[in-house]
Amino acid sequence: MSLKWGIIGTGSIAHTFAIGLKAAKKGELVAIGSRAKETAVKFGSQYGVPEDKCYATYADLLKDPSVDVVYISTPHPQHCEVAIQTVQAKKHALVEKPFAMNEEEATRILAAAKENDVFLMEAYMYRCHPQTRKIVELIQTGAIGQVKVIRANFAFNGFPLGSDSRLWRNELGGGAILDIGGYPMSFARLIAGVANNQGFANPTEIKAVGHIQPDTKVDEWTIASLSFDDKISAQLFTGIFADTDSSVTVLGSKGSITAPNLWRPDLPAMAAMKIELTEYGKEPEQVPFDLPEPNLYAIEADAVADAISQGEKQCKYMTWEDSMGQIRAVDKWRKEIGLVYPSDN
Ligand SMILES: NC(=O)C1=CN([C@@H]2O[C@H](COP(=O)(O)OP(=O)(O)OC[C@H]3O[C@@H](n4cnc5c(N)ncnc54)[C@H](OP(=O)(O)O)[C@@H]3O)[C@@H](O)[C@H]2O)C=CC1
Numbered sequence: 367m368s369l370k371w372g373i374i375g376t377g378s379i380a381h382t383f384a385i386g387l388k389a390a391k392k393g394e395l396v397a398i399g400s401r402a403k404e405t406a407v408k409f410g411s412q413y414g415v416p417e418d419k420c421y422a423t424y425a426d427l428l429k430d431p432s433v434d435v436v437y438i439s440t441p442h443p444q445h446c447e448v449a450i451q452t453v454q455a456k457k458h459a460l461v462e463k464p465f466a467m468n469e470e471e472a473t474r475i476l477a478a479a480k481e482n483d484v485f486l487m488e489a490y491m492y493r494c495h496p497q498t499r500k501i502v503e504l505i506q507t508g509a510i511g512q513v514k515v516i517r518a519n520f521a522f523n524g525f526p527l528g529s530d531s532r533l534w535r536n537e538l539g540g541g542a543i544l545d546i547g548g549y550p551m552s553f554a555r556l557i558a559g560v561a562n563n564q565g566f567a568n569p570t571e572i573k574a575v576g577h578i579q580p581d582t583k584v585d586e587w588t589i590a591s592l593s594f595d596d597k598i599s600a601q602l603f604t605g606i607f608a609d610t611d612s613s614v615t616v617l618g619s620k621g622s623i624t625a626p627n628l629w630r631p632d633l634p635a636m637a638a639m640k641i642e643l644t645e646y647g648k649e650p651e652q653v654p655f656d657l658p659e660p661n662l663y664a665i666e667a668d669a670v671a672d673a674i675s676q677g678e679k680q681c682k683y684m685t686w687e688d689s690m691g692q693i694r695a696v697d698k699w700r701k702e703i704g705l706v707y708p709s710d711n
């Protein structure tokens with residue numbers, strides 16, 4: 367089966383995804399939706415999409431009967447409305463993270479997907495990657511014993527993007543938590559769940575501190591401490607002021623697992639893609655895993671195609687309940703540091 371993809375929003379990650387689709391085995395890019403014809407055509411011409419399939423509005427793309435599934439890569443505040451329009455047009459949807467600005471919006475997206483009986487997934491692409499799956503397998507097979515502490519970081523220097531970037535604009539959902547803090551949160555939730563033979567777990571408690579810039583009203587950094595059932599604790603760090611450690615570590619009763627680059631293994635410049643397993647008191651060992659397709663976004667697109675071809679409405683790597691637990695946890699994290707957006711009113 368080859369899924370016919372449309373892309374809505376022609377910004378930075380849309381290019382990365384379009385390149386990924388070229389490597390995907392079960393999908394191809396057939397249409398582009400932008401807020402202007404010119405940007406749609408400019409984008410489409412780089413990926414072999416004919417001009418008549420490069421649409422001047424998102425609504426026009428959604429009317430195209432040749433499109434099976436839509437990748438939504440607008441800024442976060444637009445995810446909700448565009449995702450609802452997409453599923454109402456009976457298109458499957460892969461919605462960029464964060465799924466929505468808050469729980470209320472996510473609930474509405476999910477209700478619309480159910481009503482229209484289509485596939486829907488929040489695009490936490492690293493969840494589909496063999497490196498992540500190998501870490502899950504190591505936890506499941508008891509390689510580090512009982513999970514005790516999860517540490518997860520994601521940071522980069524967002525200053526060079528400039529103050530016009532969505533990253534620094536409150537009205538566009540800017541700030542660290544919503545841009546990249548969701549990755550450490552989603553990883554902690556994944557591992558705490560797997561440790562308890564579940565697909566994910568939700569924290570029972572979240573405490574956080576951080577810094578919200580007084581002028582932009584977006585969070586520049588924040589640190590959260592989480593409690594889960596079974597005495598599992600997690601510590602998360604996210605920041606958009608420095609290119610610094612973005613690794614994950616899971617500490618168990620017998621040993622630990624560390625991965626320096628879990629989020630963007632397609633970008634070796636960030637850090638090496640590797641999993642290190644350490645039995646306490648011994649030297650770390652590198653754990654091998656198969657990587658038949660190196661493109662992270664091709665892996666994600668093919669995971670979507672696999673689910674849809676099997677008649678599934680959810681992807682097993684990021685299910686609907688997982689996304690709902692994720693948004694509730696992110697809402698709580700934001701509340702802890704007093705981070706608000708227009709959509710909260
Ligand atoms: N999974 C991943 O690896 C990554 C995911 N993301 C997620 O993807 C989404 C987009 O991020 P990114 O590509 O960096 O963002 P950009 O700002 O680069 O692009 C966003 C695009 O959305 C469209 N858009 C719609 N409404 C607006 C608006 N009001 N202001 C500006 N643009 C608008 C524009 O496309 P047009 O003009 O064609 O309508 C624009 O080019 C975010 O939600 C982000 O979290 C981002 C990076 C990596």
Ligand SMILES: O=C1OC[C@@H](O)[C@H](O)[C@H]1O
Pocket residue numbers: 522545546
């Ligand atoms: O999801 C993301 O991952 C990589 C970051 O550079 C980007 O800002 C973010 O949206």
